[in-house]
Amino acid sequence: MLNPDLKLNNKLFDKDVEVKATRMGYGEGLLTLGGKDPNVVSLCADLTESTCNHLFAKAYPDRYFQVGVAEQNLAAIAAGLGVSGKVAFMSSYATFSPGKNWETIRTTIVYNDSNVKIAAHHAGIMTGPDGVTHQATEDIASVRSWPNIKILVPCDSIEAKKATIKAGEISGPVYLRFSRDKTPIITTEDTPFEIGKIQTFWTTDKPAATIFVTGYMLYYALLAGKELEEEGINVLVANVSTIKPLDGKKILSLAKMTKAFVSVEDHQVMGGLGGAIAEYTATSLPTPMEFVGLQDTFAESATTKELIEKYKMGKEDIKAAVKKVIQRKP
Amino acid sequence: MQLNKKKLKDLKIKANRIRELVIEMLFEAESGHPAGSLGMADIFTAFYFHILNHNPKNPNLPDRDRLVLSNGHICPGLYAAMALSGYFPLEELKTLRKINSRLQGHPHRTALPGLETSSGPLGEGLSQAIGIALAGNLDKKSYYTYCLTSDGEHEEGNIWEAAMFAAKYKLNKLIQVIDRNYIQIDGNTEDVMPLDPLKEKYEAFNWNAIEVDGNNIEEFIKAIENAKLTKDRPTVIIAKTIPGKGVSFMENECCWHGKAPNKEEAEKALNELKYVKS
Numbered sequence: 001m002l003n004p005d006l007k008l009n010n011k012l013f014d015k016d017v018e019v020k021a022t023r024m025g026y027g028e029g030l031l032t033l034g035g036k037d038p039n040v041v042s043l044c045a046d047l048t049e050s051t052c053n054h055l056f057a058k059a060y061p062d063r064y065f066q067v068g069v070a071e072q073n074l075a076a077i078a079a080g081l082g083v084s085g086k087v088a089f090m091s092s093y094a095t096f097s098p099g100k101n102w103e104t105i106r107t108t109i110v111y112n113d114s115n116v117k118i119a120a121h122h123a124g125i126m127t128g129p130d131g132v133t134h135q136a137t138e139d140i141a142s143v144r145s146w147p148n149i150k151i152l153v154p155c156d157s158i159e160a161k162k163a164t165i166k167a168g169e170i171s172g173p174v175y176l177r178f179s180r181d182k183t184p185i186i187t188t189e190d191t192p193f194e195i196g197k198i199q200t201f202w203t204t205d206k207p208a209a210t211i212f213v214t215g216y217m218l219y220y221a222l223l224a225g226k227e228l229e230e231e232g233i234n235v236l237v238a239n240v241s242t243i244k245p246l247d248g249k250k251i252l253s254l255a256k257m258t259k260a261f262v263s264v265e266d267h268q269v270m271g272g273l274g275g276a277i278a279e280y281t282a283t284s285l286p287t288p289m290e291f292v293g294l295q296d297t298f299a300e301s302a303t304t305k306e307l308i309e310k311y312k313m314g315k316e317d318i319k320a321a322v323k324k325v326i327q328r329k330p
Numbered sequence: 331m332q333l334n335k336k337k338l339k340d341l342k343i344k345a346n347r348i349r350e351l352v353i354e355m356l357f358e359a360e361s362g363h364p365a366g367s368l369g370m371a372d373i374f375t376a377f378y379f380h381i382l383n384h385n386p387k388n389p390n391l392p393d394r395d396r397l398v399l400s401n402g403h404i405c406p407g408l409y410a411a412m413a414l415s416g417y418f419p420l421e422e423l424k425t426l427r428k429i430n431s432r433l434q435g436h437p438h439r440t441a442l443p444g445l446e447t448s449s450g451p452l453g454e455g456l457s458q459a460i461g462i463a464l465a466g467n468l469d470k471k472s473y474y475t476y477c478l479t480s481d482g483e484h485e486e487g488n489i490w491e492a493a494m495f496a497a498k499y500k501l502n503k504l505i506q507v508i509d510r511n512y513i514q515i516d517g518n519t520e521d522v523m524p525l526d527p528l529k530e531k532y533e534a535f536n537w538n539a540i541e542v543d544g545n546n547i548e549e550f551i552k553a554i555e556n557a558k559l560t561k562d563r564p565t566v567i568i569a570k571t572i573p574g575k576g577v578s579f580m581e582n583e584c585c586w587h588g589k590a591p592n593k594e595e596a597e598k599a600l601n602e603l604k605y606v607k608s
Contacts, residue, residue: 041464041468062468063468065464065499067491067495068491068494068495070488070491070494070495072453072454072457072487072488072491073457073488073491073492073495075457076454076455076457076458076460076461076488076492077457077458077460077461077464077492077495078461079447079457079458079461080398080447080457080458080459080460080461080462080463080464080465081461081462081464081465082461083439083446083447083458083461083462084461084462084465084466084469085465085469086461086465086468088461103451104451104454104488107448107449107450107451107454108447108448108454108457108458111438111448112438112439112440112447112448113439113440
């Protein structure tokens with residue numbers, strides 16, 4: 001069942017569950033932060049509306065900087081602001097930032113320890129019809145190997161707002177990953193959120209496996225968990241909203257308890273959430289694991305629904321992965 | 331501060347001292363970049379001993395002028411100027427590029443107080459200087475942000491992205507100094523990728539552009555004073571320098587871009603610099 005301690009959306013499994021894009025949560029969080037802290041500034045590379053910067057830009061025009069289509073400039077200007085007492089949020093699509101300006105971010109923000117929050121929008125195959133050029137499916141892998149960075153991937157717009165505000169309240173580089181489409185609201189305003197904590201959203205007695213999910217795909221995993229339980233297979237579904245630093249303590253306790261893992265992410269299966277967990281368990285408690293995500297391939301133009309089905313990343317695929325990993329338990 | 335004859339002579343002696351220290355540091359480190367470090371010694375001197383409003387004993391002063399070194403590989407010159415002006419002891423210069431040192435091969439801001447950025451990968455400093463200048467405007471500060479770049483790094487697109495932005499936001503308290511020494515790793519800049527007419531390029535980007543002899547301290551300081559009179563746009567000072575300046579066998583030789591002198595070469599270089607001083 002949905003973990004009652006977390007005060008999740010009790011209408012989650014309704015057919016008309018409320019939907020909203022995580023990027024909207026970002027826009028609202030940024031607006032809130034702007035009102036709280038006069039040092040918050042935001043920069044964008046010609047994508048003001050689609051990265052939901054318009055709310056901040058309208059409210060605080062003097063603190064909003066339009067950089068134009070120039071992602072390296074975007075990052076390095078933010079870096080300069082971030083070492084000068086500002087809390088600098090920079091926005092573009094994840095394929096371009098950190099895709100195009102990876103080294104600029106590495107040197108001027110991350111190594112330089114500048115107080116910059118990198119908002120990476122339109123991540124994953126979720127960007128659908130735009131095609132592969134606009135579907136960032138390697139970004140987590142490419143930023144996760146940096147020291148001195150925190151990586152947050154909110155599961156819904158409410159968590160996205162909380163993550164944005166928290167990111168602005170702590171010092172140093174933070175990577176925030178958002179998606180384009182409207183996705184189900186899973187949490188509520190009362191759901192606790194803390195950077196670096198994995199939370200078990202679906203709980204059960206005597207779980208046979210743990211499904212770890214990052215981002216909006218948590219919804220599919222919760223549907224899978226519910227259906228598996230109806231089939232007599234009890235699993236836990238954990239929301240990994242912070243990929244770095246990884247909540248190793250929680251992973252270890254779940255490895256001891258369930259002895260089988262499935263990871264789910266809208267990202268290549270290499271180097272993302274699944275990779276992070278596998279690296280951790282390899283040295284702490286080796287645990288059989290299955291990976292749901294893009295299997296070392298580019299996707300294509302289509303609707304999100306079609307892509308998730310074709311590339312085997314949906315509810316049925318998660319269920320199949322759970323069944324497979326349970327078979328592999330020692 | 332008035333630039334009288336005595337002060338100017340003092341500055342020339344300081345510049346020569348920086349050159350000596352650069353040779354000693356690179357010999358000790360057995361690697362590093364002499365040509366640009368020597369070529370820019372006069373400009374480092376002008377900044378650290380005349381132009382900058384700074385306090386080496388209090389490097390985080392909120393109102394300090396900022397000096398951003400974009401072409402981080404010439405940091406031996408920067409480190410020498412910083413040590414000579416009192417940011418850290420001169421003896422520490424010998425630790426350049428060695429383990430546990432604050433003097434990284436390319437500058438690292440969080441390692442050494444007084445550095446404004448981490449730099450090395452080319453083309454990124456001007457944008458960072460813009461961010462620092464924007465923060466100054468937001469905070470209604472009067473500090474100047476100076477950004478030292480190289481001519482070679484103008485082949486990076488990021489520089490031109492930054493050039494457009496600085497003009498758009500009329501950042502008049504941003505002053506860029508380009509080390510126009512016409513060399514880069516693979517040879518003459520005009521052979522590798524022609525940059526001229528550089529002044530006209532910047533004027534077309536709506537910058538105030540000034541050309542000076544970058545090895546003439548007096549002329550350079552006057553150019554900075556002139557730049558400060560411009561209120562509606564950023565200024566670029568294209569400083570023509572001689573790479574390897576002061577060491578005859580290094581001057582204008584692109585092979586000295588990134589090579590340390592051996593014992594014999596270092597001794598020869600130091601002898602030449604000694605001669606200049608007396």
